[in-house]
Amino acid sequence: AQTVTQSQPEMSVQEAETVTLSCTYDTSENNYYLFWYKQPPSRQMILVIRQEAYKQQNATENRFSVNFQKAAKSFSLKISDSQLGDTAMYFCAFRRGSQGNLIFGKGTKLSVKP
Amino acid sequence: EPEVTQTPSHQVTQMGQEVILRCVPISNHLYFYWYRQILGQKVEFLVSFYNNEISEKSEIFDDQFSVERPDGSNFTLKIRSTKLEDSAMYFCASSALPQGSYEQYFGPGTRLTVT
Numbered sequence: 001a002q003t004v005t006q007s008q009p010e011m012s013v014q015e016a017e018t019v020t021l022s023c024t025y026d027t028s029e030n031n032y033y034l035f036w037y038k039q040p041p042s043r044q045m046i047l048v049i050r051q052e053a054y055k056q057q058n059a060t061e062n063r064f065s066v067n068f069q070k071a072a073k074s075f076s077l078k079i080s081d082s083q084l085g086d087t088a089m090y091f092c093a094f095r096r097g098s099q100g101n102l103i104f105g106k107g108t109k110l111s112v113k114p
Numbered sequence: 115e116p117e118v119t120q121t122p123s124h125q126v127t128q129m130g131q132e133v134i135l136r137c138v139p140i141s142n143h144l145y146f147y148w149y150r151q152i153l154g155q156k157v158e159f160l161v162s163f164y165n166n167e168i169s170e171k172s173e174i175f176d177d178q179f180s181v182e183r184p185d186g187s188n189f190t191l192k193i194r195s196t197k198l199e200d201s202a203m204y205f206c207a208s209s210a211l212p213q214g215s216y217e218q219y220f221g222p223g224t225r226l227t228v229t
Contacts, residue, residue, distance in 0.1 A: 004156075043222060044222040046220070047219075099170060100145060101162055101172070105156060106156045107157075
């Protein structure tokens with residue numbers, strides 16, 4: 001069975017600085033997809049960034065980038081130039097290539113301090 | 115921007131009662147999902163639904179649960195006889211396609227409290 005582990009329950013960062021959130025996963029699959037979702041307080045989860053396992057190049061979306069290490073089964077999220085609006089729960093998620101359901105980690109609560 | 119909506123935002127019910135949680139997926143999406151998150155725990159997949167039938171379900175989704183798309187817009191999750199352990203946040207999601215890197219769009223959730 002696939003599992004997703006986020007080892008940092010809470011993190012904080014100063015505004016404008018960079019922070020990295022960790023995620024590891026366990027799978028025997030070769031075809032899969034990885035996602036980071038953000039959940040602001042009392043709001044729905046929104047997709048931040050996604051990575052296809054078959055792509056070697058790390059995904060980037062503006063201030064958000066990932067460090068995807070397939071052999072190590074690691075998928076960390078880097079947020080550059082942190083903004084107050086980045087304060088949220090961040091969930092790492094895994095999806096097998098042949099299925100639709102997402103498997104989530106427990107989340108990391110990120111606080112950006114002014 | 116289109117979004118998934120859910121009602122009610124908070125539902126309180128007594129143990130043994132039936133509850134129906136409602137979701138309106140994004141209009142051109144064809145795949146629908148329910149997830150739940152017990153307080154302090156991870157978000158867990160319950161069920162996916164396509165073409166008026168269940169396409170996948172987890173072991174959590176037992177005979178107490180059912181899903182339905184009663185009309186062209188709503189997608190519902192019914193819990194027949196609620197238990198204390200059903201207290202959780204329930205999230206609905208929808209996607210245009212089910213697999214690969216296609217995004218699932220989530221609703222804001224319904225907090226279910228069973229007393």
